[in-house]
Amino acid sequence: xxxxxxxxxxxxxxxxxxxxxxxxxxxxxxxxxxxxxxxxxxxxxxxxxxxxxxxxxxxxxxxxxxxxxxxxxxxxxxx
Amino acid sequence: xxxxxxxxxxxxxxxxxxxxxxxxxxxxxxxxxxxxxxxxxxxxxxxxxxxxxxxxxxxxxxxxxxxxxxxxxxxxxxxxxxxxxxxxxxxxxxxxxxxxxxxxxxxxxxxxxxxxxxxxxxxxxxxxxxxxxxxxxxxxxxxxxxxxxxxxxxxxxxxxxxxxxxxxxxxxxxxxxxxxxxxxxxxxxxxxxxxxxxxxxxxxxxxxxxxxxxxxxxxxxxxxxxxxxxxxxxxxxxxxxxxxxxxxxxxxxxxxxxxxxxxxxxxxxxxxxxxxxxxxxxxxxxxxxxxxxxxxxxxxxxxxxxxxxxxxxxxxxxxxxxxxxxxxxxxxxxxxxxxxxx
Numbered sequence: 461x462x463x464x465x466x467x468x469x470x471x472x473x474x475x476x477x478x479x480x481x482x483x484x485x486x487x488x489x490x491x492x493x494x495x496x497x498x499x500x501x502x503x504x505x506x507x508x509x510x511x512x513x514x515x516x517x518x519x520x521x522x523x524x525x526x527x528x529x530x531x532x533x534x535x536x537x538x539x
Numbered sequence: 540x541x542x543x544x545x546x547x548x549x550x551x552x553x554x555x556x557x558x559x560x561x562x563x564x565x566x567x568x569x570x571x572x573x574x575x576x577x578x579x580x581x582x583x584x585x586x587x588x589x590x591x592x593x594x595x596x597x598x599x600x601x602x603x604x605x606x607x608x609x610x611x612x613x614x615x616x617x618x619x620x621x622x623x624x625x626x627x628x629x630x631x632x633x634x635x636x637x638x639x640x641x642x643x644x645x646x647x648x649x650x651x652x653x654x655x656x657x658x659x660x661x662x663x664x665x666x667x668x669x670x671x672x673x674x675x676x677x678x679x680x681x682x683x684x685x686x687x688x689x690x691x692x693x694x695x696x697x698x699x700x701x702x703x704x705x706x707x708x709x710x711x712x713x714x715x716x717x718x719x720x721x722x723x724x725x726x727x728x729x730x731x732x733x734x735x736x737x738x739x740x741x742x743x744x745x746x747x748x749x750x751x752x753x754x755x756x757x758x759x760x761x762x763x764x765x766x767x768x769x770x771x772x773x774x775x776x777x778x779x780x781x782x783x784x785x786x787x788x789x790x791x792x793x794x795x796x797x798x799x800x801x802x803x804x805x806x807x808x809x810x811x812x813x814x815x816x817x818x819x820x821x822x823x824x825x826x827x828x829x830x831x832x833x834x835x836x837x838x839x840x841x842x843x844x845x846x847x848x849x850x851x852x853x854x855x856x857x858x859x860x861x862x863x864x865x866x867x868x869x870x871x872x873x874x875x876x877x878x879x880x881x
Contacts, residue, residue: 519780
């Protein structure tokens with residue numbers, strides 16, 4: 461399974477959005493149910509899926525699909 | 540990574556430690572359910588439970604005073620400690636909802652308890668107040684051998700400052716009080732590290748302006764609703780997830796420990812979802828913490844004190860346990876204390 465698909469699966473599971481509709485526009489501003497509670501779940505789910513640990517600052521920053529990809533890249537997860 | 544500036548011998552060579560001898564709590568009788576709050580705030584049924592894990596909260600009676608609530612919790616703590624009130628050398632009350640703006644509610648509590656030998660003052664560190672109070676109390680006891688027992692109280696009578704139609708604040712808060720008596724314990728036990736940090740950039744995120752010197756309680760300010768809590772929920776969780784794990788880690792670094800060495804965490808009961816997140820982020824199982832916000836809501840300064848009382852009364856803390864007590868309060872203030880349970 462590619463890292464990109466794995467990431468989209470996490471977003472699908474947390475936000476109930478179709479994998480095919482996930483793109484660079486996907487963010488806290490475009491996903492209605494992306495609230496603080498769902499965001500906490502997202503942080504933990506990404507850490508578990510990619511076996512990484514976000515810093516406290518990164519945990520707040522990952523508010524969009526492009527930002528998630530960028531920060532995952534910094535942890536060596538190439539998407 | 541630990542700081543080279545910390546002298547660990549300070550913790551290892553002390554003549555005695557300061558631990559907890561007794562705990563107590565008081566919750567008012569009236570239960571306010573989520574259904575009531577959801578009706579008043581026009582939220583859909585189940586919203587509050589889903590977002591916060593809170594089911595109920597308590598509300599003080601119309602004639603009940605914060606000082607009376609505090610005294611009820613304090614009497615239980617004093618009784619468990621097996622001392623009389625006149626053995627107390629100091630009373631520290633942590634509150635921002637005391638009987639009056641001033642004087643310190645601690646002085647009224649001193650009088651009501653008959654603690655004639657105790658100095659008494661209040662501190663305000665909002666929801667992390669009780670942790671800050673414990674740190675001041677243990678430091679005072681370490682420095683002044685004439686103080687044998689200190690009473691630390693957290694009390695919150697918040698319901699009179701809540702706009703019950705405001706969903707941003709009404710869903711969280713409850714009234715309550717908790718207390719602990721501190722005593723000397725063998726040197727290897729008791730409090731061994733404290734850490735307090737602050738982030739004034741978020742000063743406006745959670746506030747009650749009315750009654751402050753910038754916003755006196757005149758008709759203009761009351762008409763604007765400044766006598767009620769104002770809360771920016773998004774900013775709160777940003778502060779918590781950025782800074783609470785750090786302050787806990789920093790307190791543990793002072794004694795060369797990490798979260799994996801901790802046997803039990805007593806955390807501010809603001810929101811079940813935040814505690815679930817913190818425990819997951821620290822890679823710690825939920826069984827290593829205690830939860831009571833489901834029934835009491837967020838009781839501010841009293842929250843940690845009540846959780847400590849519940850943990851003791853449920854037998855969750857046993858001798859030699861390494862315990863972290865940590866909270867986050869408006870300001871923002873982040874605190875963490877580490878103690879070896881006696």
